[in-house]
Amino acid sequence: MSSKKQPPLAPTPPSTVFALDARLAQMREGCIECGACVRECAFLRRYGTPWRIAHEWGSPRAEHERLPFSCSLCGLCATVCPQDLDPRALFLDMRRAAVRQGLGRYPEHDRLVDYETRGTSPRYTWYGLPEGCDTVFFPGCTFPATRPAVTRKLFHFLADKVPNLGVVMDCCTKPSHDLGREQAFGERFFELRDWLVQRGVRRVLVNCPNCFGVFARYGEELQVETVYEYLAANGVPQGANLSGAVSVHDPCPLRDQPQAHQSVRTLLARMGLEVKEMKHHGTNTVCCGEGGNVAPVDRQLAANWGNVRREESRSRTVVTYCAGCTAYLSSYVPAVHVLDLVFFPKLAAAGQAKISGPPLTYLNRLRLKAWFKRTIKAVHERVRPTGLDNGS
Template structure:
């Protein structure tokens, strides 16, 4: 007998299966763009053979990057990624997911939500907070401080939150845990009078957009187009852009990043797959720890499309993944010191120093906000 949560999830999976089998015509367009589907079959075939009693089909869903390209190219609006996400949630409820290979991802997330690494710094009258996210804060701690200084010029009471949005748990199917952790953070911010969250991480943007109401969410890239940015000598040359896959349906954010690139003097050469039809960098959905060859195919294809142009992106995770295959810089690196960034000398920390950087950043912010309301996260959901 399924408990109420499991019954609800079973119906959600059943609905996702029904949507795919009803509308997918097996035209093959999504398969053409996706190595995962080339390996396992069309969405309709996978949904038609989804056996509620067979665990192997649920485990296969962890090889999907959840990037949503299948949905973007489908002429009939089918969303296979939602079907694979529901399969992951079902796997968790049955105790077969997440997989052992996902332990490092979950350990990284636990650190982000821990008392040691988290910090909420809210000045009196704070209604807007800067939420840099785990990867951006760890790899670019100095940039976090610089961005906060910029924001304070027009938002003198802007606060800052060092925490994890728990998107890894969300994407791995741990929906109950995710809703409890993110919900506690959201409720705290709302109860403290916060109304707007400015994020640096596209994944954080997606989480706040989908689950953060009544909080309003914007990226710092949109906000920076409205700020007086630091002056520097204009750069020359051409770059190409990698739009993070979670922002494929966010033209305002995409336009803001392009505007910032043009602001420093660079021209943009668009890749064949950009904006709504952008590709995954290879990091999406935690595929790299389960099927690294599939993750690598995304990265290699991105390198092929970039040709010889340096790649600019607004995602610290994408930047870390893609720089293994091609010169890649974060758009904030361009804004702070474009010459060094294009020369591959931007101040970017790498693991394990990223953890030390996050602790130093927290200590600096505690001094900066010595008179503000400070909080460290201690909440953990009940089993």
Template sequence: MPVSKPLRKALQHTADECIDCGKCMTYCRFLAESGSPLSIALTALSADENVDALSHRTYDCSACGLCSAVCPVNAEPDNIFTELRYHAQANGIFKLDQYAPLLNYERLGQRFPFKGESLPEGCTTVFFPGCTLPAMFPDATRIAFKILKRNNPKTGLVLNCCSKPSKMLGLKSKYEESLSALVHTLERKGIKKILTACPNCHVTFKQFNTRLEIVSIYEELKKSSFLPVTPSVKEVTVHDPCVTRSEDSIHKAVRELLKAMGVRVLEMKHNKSNTLCCGEGGGTNMHNNAYARNWSRKRINEAQRTGVPMATYCAGCVNFLGSDYPTAHILDLLLVKRKSIPKPVAFPFNYLNRLIFRFTAL
């Protein structure tokens, strides 16, 4: 199949820059079993048919970006895996049947009755909580919106999906079309700023290069004069979602919010820019669950060494880790009074929560 210019450029960059030091391979089972970024790039550049085979193999990759984060020479191997997935879908090389639940989740988030918006007259700022946060933590989402409204009564609410699943799985055209329509609709309605609660939404909007200002709710809450609840725990270790590894301001805001409510943070070995994937990244759990669980075991093992529960700001990470290790969502910890950390919400109650939130908040 023909190789696109962006893919060939990414492969050539990695081939030129990678020094084959093996550092990324020590962290990642996918690379340890598939070969170094240099060997992958050279194999792909040697023949187009190799690209087809490699593009199929990249669905074992968690798309977490750790390989590029630990790279000492900026070889950016994560870019070639992204482009290889785009190649796989553009040329019909890899079927996405097993990802139907994830793509249906995205599709439902973009349609009534899950989709909706409330834009007061003069509204230029909207809260975009994403799909999973209202599904798992509707009370925290509702209280967070009330705080934002108190700070700025003209703050609106938009319930929709950012199309991250399509982007992650290589459906580039579908993702760009859906997100472009959403962004242009908001811009036409006079929106200037989006306050995000979901890290995937945050980074997806930012990478789209929209003219909208994208601000994390954690940075916004840090500036707010709200009173947090008495926490159910006194110490936590923070799991930074892999998608936010370059978001220093969010790392800082989250930790400052926890400190302000009297919760001590004990850091894991891998945190912030070098954080580990929870296992859900890249949708790998739907294709190669052994690889996905390898990541979650690594994350939980590090958390266990601290001896305290995890806290994270990704509802998806809570969902993936929370059944095996006490994992709190930071918004829930800050805003909802509880006696203990709750277990993840199971189907179909997650969908019910989204509907209740939609019809009570809008």
């Protein structure tokens, strides 16, 4: 079905505010160099306390140019800071400043930028809203690409419970957000958000923690909820009959979402699995190593987080609920996505979950797009318009 004609979108300026000077001043005045964040973070152990970094910012030390791109933006520093400071926000604003000055366009980031550009292209996107739709399922990029069968099962489950459920196959543009590409993020995410809001959507169900973070912070009228809470509240899974002990890696974009942490543990308990907590979990969790796209510019710092998980898990299987975390942690520990366990328990518990790799991942997204188009009777539908900013 074709979409109804809609009025043109009003131009939407980025809501991210360039605030580096204020952040630097706050850190210079507020940080007491207690070392609590430094003890948790290899990046800070290398570069010094946030107070020192803030004081030295702008000096000719060559390392400063790349410094903010070596922070994983995981937020553990903010969690442990007794002064309620947020070093992560400072490093993100440093990234934005570098991009604005033309210093932050590293060839090492091209791969991720290309991934996002493809994910937001007309070829891979599709929005489908049935009559009366106020809730959409937003599966994200990596999860549906690597797990199309689980994505279909998850959609069927949700559509059974949520009347008139729609779908949005698109990228939330978290990569641009975290790389400091304010203009690209603003144009891409706000265009997505406004299209949905103008057509009556008020709720977004996500499986990806990064998508959750973006919608929670910038979604405005859009309420966002994880599918884990939804599954736990609706009595699944049933009859998995697994046994044994696992640990849970809580993805850092959800560190402030205790309901999501608890929901995943509820799902595991229903399957018969015992959770043995690692030292860092819940609000105190660590990055898996993928955060902030650090690995392309500093493999050693990114790998530090994986090594933390290897030590803390003590050879137990680590269950997580982010496709990126699962892939990244798999180099260090036996890692499994909780949704693989929910929908294919025996295979996933045996370490045989079907997870596609490139180039099949792109084909999977095209096949899923075709499947959603057949499955949903859309009264509003579209693909992303071309010509959005590419963040130059």
